[in-house]
Amino acid sequence: MQYAPTYSNTKMVQLISNWISAAIGAGLIVAFIDWLRTYRRERRERHISVLREQIQHLYGPIYYLVQQNKTCFQASDDISKAAKEEYSGKNWAPSALKTVEKEIKNTIDTQNEYVELVMRNNEKIMNILNNNIHLAELEDYEKFSIFIKDYFRLQIETGKILKEKKEADETNSDQKLPIAVVLKLPEISFMDPNFAYMVEKRFREIKNEYKKYYK
Numbered sequence: 001m002q003y004a005p006t007y008s009n010t011k012m013v014q015l016i017s018n019w020i021s022a023a024i025g026a027g028l029i030v031a032f033i034d035w036l037r038t039y040r041r042e043r044r045e046r047h048i049s050v051l052r053e054q055i056q057h058l059y060g061p062i063y064y065l066v067q068q069n070k071t072c073f074q075a076s077d078d079i080s081k082a083a084k085e086e087y088s089g090k091n092w093a094p095s096a097l098k099t100v101e102k103e104i105k106n107t108i109d110t111q112n113e114y115v116e117l118v119m120r121n122n123e124k125i126m127n128i129l130n131n132n133i134h135l136a137e138l139e140d141y142e143k144f145s146i147f148i149k150d151y152f153r154l155q156i157e158t159g160k161i162l163k164e165k166k167e168a169d170e171t172n173s174d175q176k177l178p179i180a181v182v183l184k185l186p187e188i189s190f191m192d193p194n195f196a197y198m199v200e201k202r203f204r205e206i207k208n209e210y211k212k213y214y215k
Helices: 009-087 094-135 138-157 163-168 193-212
Strands: none
Touching: 009 094, 009 193, 094 138, 138 193
């Protein structure tokens, strides 16, 4: 009489143990794959969120104000060139000098209005930096610090700050640094070209990277 093959108790235990180990191993692999997918998705979402914050609250607004400043500079330069062509190197009749002086003063006043617009924009840029500097790329801090230095120098050295002090001491409201000191100081920029270039370049880079996630 023939009997069906059977497993000994030891072999049966080993088989069950192997099966359980395989099941656990497969479960761990699936769990790891799920974790990895979740990690990558969350990392992607965090990166997108940072890019969005940089565009909306730092580089985007500053880029917009930088473009306004460049427009103001160009308009002021155009007026300066036109005025130079109109008034330079000409012999005016004495009777016309008063009119010419008034026209030149009005021209300079118009140019100064563009400068005032730039100053207001720079104040807005400072407010943006004060509230959102944590969103800046590390390598951009140096350029931002140059802008901040020029901003404070323009405010203080040209008498654009401390309104309360001026009102309290009108006799010294127009007091400026001695010309000998001014001539030895570094030049002040209303908007350093390197700063403007950095903002434009960084804004485009971040914007292009952000777009990659939504193609």
